[in-house]
Every structure is written in C-alpha cells, then in structure tokens.
Amino acid sequence: MLLHNKLSKEELKKQLEKENFSRKTLSFYRYVILEDPQAFRDHLYLKWYELNCKGRIYVAREGVNAQMSIPKQNMEAFFAHMNSLTELQDMPIKWAVEDDGKSFYKLIVKVRPKIVADGLNDNAFDVTNVGNHLSPLEFHEQVSRPDTIVVDMRNHYESEIGHFENAICPDVDTFREEIDLVVDNLKDKRDQKVLLYCTGGIRCEKASAYLKHHGFEDVNQLHGGIIAYAQEIKQLGMDSKFRGKNFVFDERLGESINNEVIAKCHQCGKPCDTHTNCANDDCHLLFIQCDECREHYHGCCTDECNEIIQLPMEERVKLRSKFHDKYSKSQIYRQRIRPKLSQL
Structure with a gap:
C-alpha cells in the first residue's frame, strides 16, 4: 500500500464528518536516538493508518513528536502498539483540554532533521x-x-x-x-x-x-x-494562573483554559481569540478575526487580499509572484496588521 495520503483535503474532511464514532486528541514527544528514522516512520504510518489514526507526526534521528486523533474503539490497540516499540514504551501522554474529535483530518508522518525546528546547533x-x-x-x-x-x-x-x-x-x-x-x-x-x-x-x-x-x-x-x-489544575479544582486560550497546531487552533478572552480582533479591536488563515491562499496569514470582520472581509486579512480573491484565477496567478516578492509572512503581519492594531 501507499505510505502517504492521496485524497484531497475536501474528500478527507467529508470522510471525517461522516464518521459515526468518537475520537480523542492527544500529543506526546520523546528524545530518543533512532538508527533508521525512515524505516521507523514507515512502520508507524502503516500501523497507525490501519488503526484509522489521524494527526501530524515528525520523526528524526533525535526522536518523535506527535499530535494525533485516535478512534476511541482503537485506543487500546494504539497503546499496545506504542508499548511494543522500545522507543515509545511507557510514553507520557497529554490529552486535549477541549476536544470535538475533529482536530485532524488526515495522517501525516514525516522524517525531519529535528522533531522541532529550533534552529539551534x-x-x-x-x-x-x-x-x-x-x-x-x-x-x-x-x-x-x-x-x-x-x-x-x-x-x-x-x-x-x-x-x-x-x-x-x-x-x-x-x-x-x-x-x-x-x-x-x-x-x-x-x-x-x-x-x-x-x-x-x-x-x-x-x-x-x-x-x-x-x-x-x-x-x-x-x-x-x-x-x-x-x-491537573482542573482536576484539583484550582483557579488557573494561565489566562485565555492555549494555541494548538491542529484544526482547532486553540483550546480555552479559563474561558477568558484576552486578545482582540486584528481588524476591529473587538474582544476575540479566534485564529484563522487568510482566505487569499497566496497570503494564508494566520491572524485573529471576529465573525463580523470575517463576513465583511470574506475571511481575508486586509482589503488588498479581499480584492485579490474576487479576481478571476488567471489574474490571481499573474499577481502571485509579485505578492510573494513583496511580502513574507512576518512582513505581512508587521507592516499591514500591526499598524492597524496600534490604532485600535
């Protein structure tokens, strides 16, 4: 069988919506030397695909870093497989705080130079x-x-x-x-x-x-x-000293810790902590947008991007290289979003 997904994002999301069973979102990591990261990656993909797992897993010579969504009925088999591997035995697991079972729509297992891109020597x-x-x-x-x-x-x-x-x-x-x-x-x-x-x-x-x-x-x-x-703080019934929402790197983009909203919409200043990616795929900037601004800007981060998505595809393709030459992701935020934030 293939060792990677070939279905489109739309097809995968439709499959997820049709599921009639529950999933649990979890994450784990471990620094452990892997002699053959590629072979280890292939083994994980085959077994976890068989168990209908979804998620994003990075494998490197230095270890494994995973965020996953597991069908409840396959949880026992999943942990049995984990414990059958010396490298993953007795793994400490972190469970999602808020979980609708829709955190991931496909299984991605990649070999990387590092399990976290830290840029350090x-x-x-x-x-x-x-x-x-x-x-x-x-x-x-x-x-x-x-x-x-x-x-x-x-x-x-x-x-x-x-x-x-x-x-x-x-x-x-x-x-x-x-x-x-x-x-x-x-x-x-x-x-x-x-x-x-x-x-x-x-x-x-x-x-x-x-x-x-x-x-x-x-x-x-x-x-x-x-x-x-x-x-743990929730289990102990204590007041959290973490304020707001915890950003997570999956479809949820965040889980509330104490139900407090401490951020604001990047476009109007209304209290909001909902991240979204700009609807202009040639920008795709991650930013905070309230429901009203989402409707007004059609899911875009600026008027410029809103204008671009209204154009015919041929015109958008022509603008694409100019847009990328002009802006990096951080430049978009710092030059186009941040000045507006300072005025809110």
Whole structure:
C-alpha cells in the first residue's frame, strides 16, 4: 500500500464528518536516538493508518513528536502498539483540554532533521543538561512569586491569545529568535529563578539547556507544558494562573483554559481569540478575526487580499509572484496588521 495520503483535503474532511464514532486528541514527544528514522516512520504510518489514526507526526534521528486523533474503539490497540516499540514504551501522554474529535483530518508522518525546528546547533551545547522539571502544581505555586522570572517560550501569535500571569512574552516569529532574545534580555539576571513554559514541554527541553549553557543558574520548566497544567489544575479544582486560550497546531487552533478572552480582533479591536488563515491562499496569514470582520472581509486579512480573491484565477496567478516578492509572512503581519492594531 501507499505510505502517504492521496485524497484531497475536501474528500478527507467529508470522510471525517461522516464518521459515526468518537475520537480523542492527544500529543506526546520523546528524545530518543533512532538508527533508521525512515524505516521507523514507515512502520508507524502503516500501523497507525490501519488503526484509522489521524494527526501530524515528525520523526528524526533525535526522536518523535506527535499530535494525533485516535478512534476511541482503537485506543487500546494504539497503546499496545506504542508499548511494543522500545522507543515509545511507557510514553507520557497529554490529552486535549477541549476536544470535538475533529482536530485532524488526515495522517501525516514525516522524517525531519529535528522533531522541532529550533534552529539551534545541538553540537554547540549539552542538550541533555536541561532545567528542573516542575510538576503543574509546583509550577502553579511558584509562578506568582516576586523572585521568579516567567518566560513564555512560544511565538507571539501563541502568547497573544493566552499566557501565564506576569509572564514575559517575547514578540518574535520563531523559536530561534526568541531563545537569543531571552538570553540577551536576561543576561543581568542569571542568578534568579527562571520558569519556562510552552505548549507541551518540548521546546523548553532545548531552551532550558541553552539557558544553562549561557550561565543561568536556576532554570526550571513546566513538565508537560500548558496542556498538562490545564488538566491537573482542573482536576484539583484550582483557579488557573494561565489566562485565555492555549494555541494548538491542529484544526482547532486553540483550546480555552479559563474561558477568558484576552486578545482582540486584528481588524476591529473587538474582544476575540479566534485564529484563522487568510482566505487569499497566496497570503494564508494566520491572524485573529471576529465573525463580523470575517463576513465583511470574506475571511481575508486586509482589503488588498479581499480584492485579490474576487479576481478571476488567471489574474490571481499573474499577481502571485509579485505578492510573494513583496511580502513574507512576518512582513505581512508587521507592516499591514500591526499598524492597524496600534490604532485600535
């Protein structure tokens, strides 16, 4: 059989809508050396396709990073398969906070140079010398202390819709930008307690090691990330110190942690934390848009993109190369969206 999907996005979504059973969304990662990443990837695809799993899984020589949707009736078989593989045995699992079973519509398993595109040279520092792992409860107890520095290790579009109280949220587009910015901005505070957090914990593994390499003495990280924190705090019946929504990299694009909306529509300023991709496929910018602006702009990020999608396809094709030459994704946000935000 083929080791990749060949159906269109529309066909796959129709299949998902017709399903008469429930799914559960979960995620996991592990740094473990894989001698043959391609063979391991092919094995995972065959077995997980057989179990009707969907999701996005990255396999690299350094390990596995997965976000998945599993049919409830196949859950036992899925975990039996995981535990049959030495590399995936006894894997810590993080369950989605909000889950409608529609988080993924196809199975993607890719071999990558790294399981997270961090841009770091792993040979330049000891990636195994990571910070202290704090349980969600330990993190909860320490996050508001005046002697701690809390750093959000995610990109600006993630922290914009939700973050911990008093957290430093760097205005960056990539992890690589952020890690250097954090080291530079906190260079005079290397002796203070630093608390790092991210979505599921994986980015903090490299970040904590990088900070320790640069002389930070007391580096700590939220074990299991925001996902684990939200689950445990809810189970304990405690008030969350994470405000807003947790951005997730699947069809949901976010899950509310404390039902608070802290962001605003990028076009009108109305309270809103719903991300969308610009309907102009040649732009496809991820931005925040309320229902009213979605209707007014036809799902586009600017008047320019709204005008483009009204054109015949032949005209859109002609404009495509000029558009891409003029703007990168970060330029679109910083030159076209951010000036409007400052006026809201």
